[in-house]
Amino acid sequence: MKNNRLPLYVLFVLVAVALVWRVSNPPPKTMPGPVGPFNGWKSSRAIGEMGAQNVNPAGTLWAGAWNEKETSKDTSDSAVRIVDFNAYSAKSCRLPDNIEVNFLNWVDDKTIRVCFTSSAPDKGLGMLLVDAVEAQVKGKPEYFPEIARVVYWPNATSTFIAQTTGEPESVAAFVVDGEKSCKMIGKPIPTGVSKQISLHKDAGISADGRWFMFSVSDPAAEGGRVYYLANAEEGTAQKAFDLNDVPGRIDGIWPSETGVLLVCSVNQKLQAAIYDIATNKITARPNGVGDLDAWPAVPKSISITAYDGGFEFDTATGKSRAVLDFTKLNSESDKAIRDLIRDSHFYKLKSGNFITISETGGAIDIRELKPDGRWYRNVLPRI
Known part of the structure; x- marks a missing residue:
């Protein structure tokens, strides 16, 4: 009877080839963000941490960016997850290696602007565009060495507030011309940030960028936060009010x-x-x-x-x-949903249903409600 077994040296060669192929072609890394299929996503069960999120001006698409750091290797991985509310579907877009997303907004209803820092801090703030329909990066990143990070940037606008690089820590108004050039409006304004005082996310800017408001967390302020009104062109700011002076949230x-x-x-x-x-x-x-x-x-x-x-x-x-x-929704499960979606912004869908969106402690919560206010299904719940 003929021996059909492969010679041992052939087996060794095949194993070696397989090992070399695997080393040169490693399996793709798991993408940062919620794990599993879309209909089972939860923002509390995700790879990495959410760095930024925003809904488009039309209220039809949502985008969130997650960052995963590998401290031992000094590397990072980032991705944008995009949800289409009307289609009840999601897409994912892996971003370039070794960046950390800290802000995103929408250029228009179908284009996401991603703002990030990189492993080369001297480059300053990086910006890139993502096609939300195709879930693909558009073009190459642009870098702005005079900007450290974005503080506030409204959707579909060209003016924004950013923290500048260098000392002392300052903020300034900027305007973009297209996506490749960016210039400061007026002068930078020192924030007075120290170990006890930190820049807060509450902010606003006028359409022309001449006036903006920023806030800092300060234990000495009434309510722990103080707001400053800035004249961008003059490079000056005056204290406007403390948090406790405001009628509500x-x-x-x-x-x-x-x-x-x-x-x-x-x-x-x-x-x-x-x-x-x-x-x-x-x-x-x-x-x-x-x-x-x-x-x-x-x-x-x-x-x-x-x-x-x-x-x-x-x-x-x-x-x-x-x-x-919601006043007639009094079952225990209904009350739990009412608590979870409290203080959400909501948007009407083509179906007549509504989407609720809220963020608490860095975790996003998105749910779909029926026209009568009853829960219909989860989109991206916290829990």
Whole structure:
């Protein structure tokens, strides 16, 4: 009988070839972000940490960036996860190696701007674009050595607030021209940040970038936070108010040369207030602010949930229209959902359903509700 077994030396050669191939072609790294298939995603069960998130201006797409660091190898891996609410689907886009995403926004409804730091800190802030429909990086990153990180950048605008590189730690207004050039508006403004004082995320900027507001966490301030109004062109800033001076939780800040429009959450409803530069005082405006010409970037309406329902706030009139009613949802599971989606922004889908989005402690929570306010399905829940 013929011996059909391969000679041992042939087996050794095959094994060696397989090992060489595996070493030169390692399996792809697991992408940072929620694990498993999309319909089972949870933001609390993810690889790496979420560095930034944002919903597009139309309220139809959401993007979140996760970063995973390997301290022992001094490397990092990042990815953007993109959710299409109307299609109930998601795509993922792996980003270049060794970057850390710390901010993202939307250039338009289909293009994501990713802001990051890299392993070469002397390059300054990096920016790249992602096609949200194809989930692909567009072009090459651009670097801006005078910028350390973005503090605040509204969607679909060219002006933003950033922390500058160098000492002392300062902030400044910037404007982008296309995506390849960026210039400072006016002069940098020192923040006074120290071991006890840190820059906070609450901020706002005028459409032309001439005025902006930034905030710092300061144990000495009433409420632990202080807000400064900056004149970008002059490079000056004045203390405006402490957190305790504000009527409620701040939902939006819109500065202008006539004053700063604040939208705050007060007793489950949104309410407008104006910080007057001349008097250095905040005045609540329960009947709205009327003419919005001084704040052209302010949305005409803002939709937010409370424990009792979802309300659409009219910025000009100060009126809130009930869109969702949660008061009849009193089962234990319903009450749990009401708690989880409290203080979410919400958006209406083509189906008539609604999407709620909130972020707490760096964890995102996105759910879909029926038109009557009942839970329909999870999109990206915290738990």
